[in-house]
Amino acid sequence: MNHVYDVIHRRRDVRGQFTGAPIPDEVLARVLSAAHAAPSVGLSQPWDFIVIRDAATRAAFHEHVMHERDVFAATLPDAAPFHKIKIEGVRESTLSIVVTYDPDRGSPAVLGRHAIADAGLYSVCLAIQNLWLAATAEDLGVGWVSFYREPFVQQLLDIPATIRPVAWLCVGPVTHLEQTPDLERHGWRHRTPWQQAVHTDRWTAPTPT
Amino acid sequence: MNHVYDVIHRRRDVRGQFTGAPIPDEVLARVLSAAHAAPSVGLSQPWDFIVIRDAATRAAFHEHVMHERDVFAATLPDAAPFHKIKIEGVRESTLSIVVTYDPDRGSPAVLGRHAIADAGLYSVCLAIQNLWLAATAEDLGVGWVSFYREPFVQQLLDIPATIRPVAWLCVGPVTHLEQTPDLERHGWRHRTPWQQAVHTDRWTAPTPT
Numbered sequence: 001m002n003h004v005y006d007v008i009h010r011r012r013d014v015r016g017q018f019t020g021a022p023i024p025d026e027v028l029a030r031v032l033s034a035a036h037a038a039p040s041v042g043l044s045q046p047w048d049f050i051v052i053r054d055a056a057t058r059a060a061f062h063e064h065v066m067h068e069r070d071v072f073a074a075t076l077p078d079a080a081p082f083h084k085i086k087i088e089g090v091r092e093s094t095l096s097i098v099v100t101y102d103p104d105r106g107s108p109a110v111l112g113r114h115a116i117a118d119a120g121l122y123s124v125c126l127a128i129q130n131l132w133l134a135a136t137a138e139d140l141g142v143g144w145v146s147f148y149r150e151p152f153v154q155q156l157l158d159i160p161a162t163i164r165p166v167a168w169l170c171v172g173p174v175t176h177l178e179q180t181p182d183l184e185r186h187g188w189r190h191r192t193p194w195q196q197a198v199h200t201d202r203w204t205a206p207t208p209t
Numbered sequence: 210m211n212h213v214y215d216v217i218h219r220r221r222d223v224r225g226q227f228t229g230a231p232i233p234d235e236v237l238a239r240v241l242s243a244a245h246a247a248p249s250v251g252l253s254q255p256w257d258f259i260v261i262r263d264a265a266t267r268a269a270f271h272e273h274v275m276h277e278r279d280v281f282a283a284t285l286p287d288a289a290p291f292h293k294i295k296i297e298g299v300r301e302s303t304l305s306i307v308v309t310y311d312p313d314r315g316s317p318a319v320l321g322r323h324a325i326a327d328a329g330l331y332s333v334c335l336a337i338q339n340l341w342l343a344a345t346a347e348d349l350g351v352g353w354v355s356f357y358r359e360p361f362v363q364q365l366l367d368i369p370a371t372i373r374p375v376a377w378l379c380v381g382p383v384t385h386l387e388q389t390p391d392l393e394r395h396g397w398r399h400r401t402p403w404q405q406a407v408h409t410d411r412w413t414a415p416t417p418t
Contacts (some may be wrong), residue, residue, distance in 0.1 A: 003346075005243060005343065007213050008246050009243075011248070029403075034213075035403075037220075037403075043397065050408040052410050072324075075318065106398065109285055111296075112356060115280070119355050121330075125334030125338070128331075134214065146321040146322065147321060167331070181252055188320060191254065194244075197241075197257050197258055198257070201261050202261075202266070203366050
């Protein structure tokens with residue numbers, strides 16, 4: 001069940017199914033090694049991975065996320081549907097992995113970044129998806145929490161000001177992966193067919209290829 | 210040979226090995242469908258894929274890239290090592306896929322994006338890595354060209370001003386995938402061991418987990 005397409009389509013963004021069971025060291029090593037094998041602009045490998053098991057650190061982050069949850073809820077005309085949705089599994093998951101971006105790595109001349117300042121940030125995201133798919137292949141769940149302010153995470157984890165946190169990922173064994181994304185199960189939003197996203201030769205109304 | 214780890218480690222950023230042979234429709238469909246199965250903030254699926262076969266369009270882009278290659282070369286104290294490196298396979302590859310980001314999709318309330326404006330852009334990159342791995346599993350090469358100015362690509366492909374081009378990918382059958390990244394083979398830069406990128410509990414000097 002570890003074939004690429006199977007894993008790509010089985011992968012979910014997990015909030016509610018973490019068991020908290022341990023992750024064997026060799027499994028975590030394979031997952032981090034897969035992340036580190038991602039492509040990067042100018043071979044700059046501008047990512048770092050902070051593996052967080054410390055309970056107090058995760059509790060402090062959880063509290064911050066709960067606050068940001070309220071901030072977002074306050075922007076909604078009707079917050080009731082949102083409040084039904086679990087948005088993180090920070091404390092129940094086995095560990096967290098924070099992925100960061102260092103724009104100075106590979107400087108002064110990062111091949112391929114002179115015209116597109118964000119290219120290094122893009123590389124970090126490619127590593128995140130490698131991590132996510134490798135974890136899925138290992139039957140681990142991954143949940144990307146994005147209800148946070150970057151300066152809070154920098155301060156919490158002693159991250160230097162020049163390094164940008166890109167993702168807070170909750171990782172660990174799960175009871176199961178849902179077949180349908182949480183936001184779709186809760187009626188928040190529905191997935192579109194892939195053909196709707198495809199254009200031919202130039203930007204037009206999407207048409208199937 | 211299509212297992213996740215094999216594909217993740219076999220994947221390369223291809224410039225020189227494209228054959229130009231056709232891509233069967235069903236293969237392209239699987240690859241695009243895999244890209245579209247990526248996670249996205251608030252299930253916004255903010256990406257589009259412009260599949261470009263038109264030779265004139267690709268030639269115009271190629272010319273622009275050659276100009277930007279010179280712009281970058283002019284910033285280097287010694288451009289000789291750079292000039293040995295092929296940076297794109299726009300005309301030799303079978304087709305190009307431009308991946309774009311639409312920040313307005315899923316608005317007004319994208320769940321998970323209120324605190325991190327770039328979260329939608331991150332989603333697009335996750336789709337790109339899905340595409341890349343699926344293509345690798347199909348024995349296709351993918352090369353991300355980043356020597357371009359975004360406004361040029363917007364104009365070339367009639368992309369609306371609110372939509373941002375994120376990647377120009379060259380895609381197609383290849384004679385082979387190199388075992389070592391081009392930039393490493395050419396001595397431009399070398400990969401680091403993954404352990405160097407891993408920190409424990411907070412930002413510190415990297416230590417193995």
